[in-house]
Amino acid sequence: MKIKLNSNIAKRTISNIIVVSVGIILFFIIKNLGGIFNKVGxxxxxxxxxxxxxxxAYLLAIPLKFLEDKVLKFMDKKNQYKAKRFISITITYISAAILISIVFSILVPELSRSIYTLLENIPEYIKALEEYINNIVIALNLNGDMVEDLVKDFNSISKYITSIAGTAVLDLFQFSANITQYILNIFIATIISIYLLAGKEKFFAQIKKFLYAMLPEKPVKYVIELTRSSHKTFIGFLGGKLLDSLIIGIICFVGMKIFKMPYPLLVSFxxxxxxxxxxFGPFIGAVPSVIIxxxxxxxxxxxxxLFILVLQQFDGNILGPKILGNSTGLTAFWVMFAILLGNGLFGVVGMILGVPTFAVIYSIIVSVINNALKEKGLPVEAKEYAAPENKIKF
Structure with a gap:
């Protein structure tokens, strides 16, 4: 005899099994979270x-596209696509190598010299500071107890600065010990990036083919459009921020040279x-610079x-808005939120990439909310929901 099950009971049973299974899986994931993070790492x-x-490949695709579309456009008529791609990649990588070599040949020796001079002169600087403090003590006619406290504090600060210098040197040696691995990674990465750039159209076509095969057509089109807008946001923000930082570094170097401040290249860098x-970048850079x-x-x-305050006001109110504009579409509150969240999750890299990444996520959430409101026949403007003037009765 066949047992007939109620369809609602069957559905409820299956739902309960799924919920319990998901709960068990989540329990084991949480229980072994440390091991999972280690494996992921x-x-x-x-x-x-x-x-x-x-x-x-992502960064070099920009000059590559410029070369193919503008400089080597005449090769399209001769049906020399492979030759054009080969020449474009060659020029792109040679230009990048020359640019990096020039930057390193100028910066590295000067930075090394500045750091070495700074470490070498720390004892002399400490003596000069002692004399400076003694002169202040005499000028202000401070009592003996206060002088003794100041001397103790100064000695502890001096030891701390010396320990920082020693730690920096040890970290430098540790970095030098691991430099072979970095070089190997960069070498392999360069080869991988060449393969990616050489066949980028094929890679994109394969990804689109896979998406269309596995998902409905409408979500795939949305993903493609989202990828394009994300690319525009990332390139606009990162490119603008790098240009802005380069200009600020140059202005800082020129200003320090004019005012004859010590270590202009190191501090400007x-x-x-x-x-x-x-x-937070200006504050992060200003603290060690002031100490130096x-x-x-x-x-x-x-x-x-005073100089750096004026420079950062110029950057925040004039230069930055001119270069970046509203490339992210985020308010100041969400920019701060993205930076803090990115820093908490991924450190300095998260602080840099957090803003454009969150801008993409924010745009997705706004798009979903607006579409849901439109389907309900409700307005999408936030001001329409501001009490008591809002037009909707809750």
């Missing part, structure tokens, strides 16, 4: 050459690099603080 470490290669981080200058000359450190 190991996998990411193994895939680093591919990650570097994808990043290189720090300011330019850290300026890539939105909002203060060790050499406390008075010039004060002038540098």
């Amino acid at each position: 190991e996998i990411i470490k193994l895939l680093m050459p591919f990650i570097y290669g994808f990043a290189m 720090i300011i330019g690099i850290t300026n890539v981080v939105p909002v 200058i203060f060790i050499a000359s406390p008075i010039k450190a004060l002038w540098f603080i």
Whole structure:
């Protein structure tokens, strides 16, 4: 005799089984979260050459496209697509190598010299600072107890600065010990990026083929459109931010030269690099820069603080908006949120990429909400929901 089950009971039973199964899986995932993160870390470490290669191909695709569309456009008429791609890739990588070589040949010796001079002169700077503090004590006629406290504090600060210098040197040696692995990763990544650029149209076609085969047509079109808008957001933000940081670094170097401040190249390099981080970058770069200058000359450190405040106001209110415009479409609140979240999850890289990444996520959420509201016949403008003027009765 066949047992007939109620369809609702069968559906409920299947749903309960699925819920319990998902709960068990989640329990084991949470229980072994540490081991999972370790395994994921190991996998990411193994895939680093591919990650570097994808990043290189992504960035170099811009000059490659320019060469093919503008410089070597005449080769289209002769049906020399493969030759044009080969020449474009060759020119792109040679140009990138020359540019990197020029930058390193100028920056590295000067930066090394500045760091070496700074470390070598720390004892002399400390003596000069002691004399400077003694002069302040005499001028202000401070009592003996206060002087003793100041001396103790200063000695502890001096030891701390010296320990930082020693730690920096040890970190430099540790980095040098691992440099072979970095070079190997970069070499493999370069080869991978060449393969990606050589067949980028084929790779994209294969991905689209897979998506159309596995998903309905409408979601695939949405994913493709989302990818294009994401690319536009990333390139617009990163390219603009790099240009902005380069200009700020150059202005900082020229200003420090004019005011005859110590270590202009080293400090300008720090300011330019850290300026890539939105909002917090200027503060991150200013702190070590002020310490470096203060060790050499406390008075010039004060002038540098004033100079960097003026420079960052210029960057935040004039230069930055001119270059970046509203490339992310995020308000100041969400920019801050994206930076803090990115820093908490992925550190400095998260701070840099957090804003354009969150801009893409934000645009998806806004698109979903707006479509849902339109389907219900409701307005999409937020001001329409502001009480008491809103037109909708809740």
